[in-house]
Amino acid sequence: MTAAERYPLRTRLLHWLTAVLVFTTLLIGFFMVSSLGSYGALVRVHMTLGVSILVIVVVRAANRFTHRAPKLPDTVSGFEHKIVIGSELSMYALLLAQPLVGLAMVSASGRPVVVFGVCSLPRIAPFDADLYFGLRQAHSVLAYLLVAVVAAHVSAVLLHTLTLHDGMLSRMGFGRADRRWSRNHPPAHDRRDKLPR
């Protein structure tokens, strides 16, 4: 595994930052709507995280045009390659749409989105209760779609990395490339075991 087969460092940082924020924001979102005691505080955190994700994903989308993706392992067939592209595009689309729908939904209820405790963002949709309801439903649907797409994404990478030993995860990894999980470079003891005696 060589350094060239990885995403550039900025891309990897943006990826993992997004991963942590999206996971946290989704969980807070699901939790806050059934919590009475912490609802008020969590809504503010949720909105701040959501707007942060929007900004980061816009940066990521722009950054994505500055380089080519590292080559996929040979284990990825032509058909699976199409799924990979579709999955990446749908995640970008969902990650852009979800915070925008959230902002628009709050706007349609006639109140501002306040981020970082102080900054009131301008409303991006007219005060309209019907519009609010449509957007509110969409916000839930998109949240479950995100959970599904993220679950599929992580499962696929884990299956590739741990079952096909193709080093899929190292494309987004840090540190020394981990050879244990790469078919071309099995760990030393593995190789010894397979040597003819």
Next chain:
Amino acid sequence: MLLGIGAAGAFLAVDLGAVAYANKWVAAGATLTRDTFIAGFESVFGKHPGFRRNHAKGVAVAGYFVANGDGRELSRAAVLGQGRYPVTGRFSLTGGNPFVADAPGAARGLGLAIGFPGSQQWRTAMLNLPVFPDNSPRGFYDRMFASQVVAGTGKPDPAKMAAFLKAHPETAAAMDVVKKHPPTPGFADSTYWGLNTFHLVAESGVRTPVRWSFVPRQAAFAAAANGDDVLFDALVRQLKTAPLQWELRFTVGAQDDPIDPTLPWPSDRRVVDAGTLTLTAAETERAGNARDVNFDPLVLPDGIEPSDDPLLSARSAVYAASYRARTGEPKSAPAVQVDQVAP
């Protein structure tokens, strides 16, 4: 192979398990959620699609708030700076039945959105009670069922209420305070209290605990002897005759005054008059007016902050659930029809 499937399975279990846990799909029923409240309101008051789950009966009002600037000493909130700010508001009666007959003893509500729909708007939902009967979501929920009118008698079950008050001495004490402030004849001469404690934050950053109230400047028109909407009709008639006014008063708390809304503050606390609310018109609830405003007590401008009173977060959560539910439901005509009230 097994390692890969195991790892992916473990991730999915943790991920989807966390989502399920956060959604309270597991261990549901153990705690009160906003859905418990919505179901509770519907159980006690019946299902009334398109209406608020509580304070269902109401009328929209419009007007303005003129701040005299004196509130700026305590708060940097824009709406307290000298000037005139538009107001969208709503008078209401407690309970989830939008067609309930007006009763003098039913708690009267006034919701205001000052500076609506601007980014520094201030929303508040108040009652004509000097203290709130409950200091916890559980207390509110259980009291709703204890005060449920029993079919046939037209009254709550006295044994249920007695048992509730025994379990909730804070409510019994609050009821005693409420009894010393009997309801006035109408909406127009009622004082509306904010009930929960908030903090005003000054330009300097100093935080001051406050409670607020809107104190009427006029007597109320007499209500008709008979009819289901006599209180609302009197309010609408009066608004067709002349604007109605209330003074905004901040009561300044000492640092150790209770945030528990069942407990009154000592009567010698300083009061700051911050301005005058003028309501100029009543409107039948319809799309685009106060019908579509959620008077969430946590929609606050910079310079007004919530206290740690747990009811504030619970109110915000339940109001949001009610708002989401009713905005998706078909609407029917509200009881109070402004056009049908003769001036």
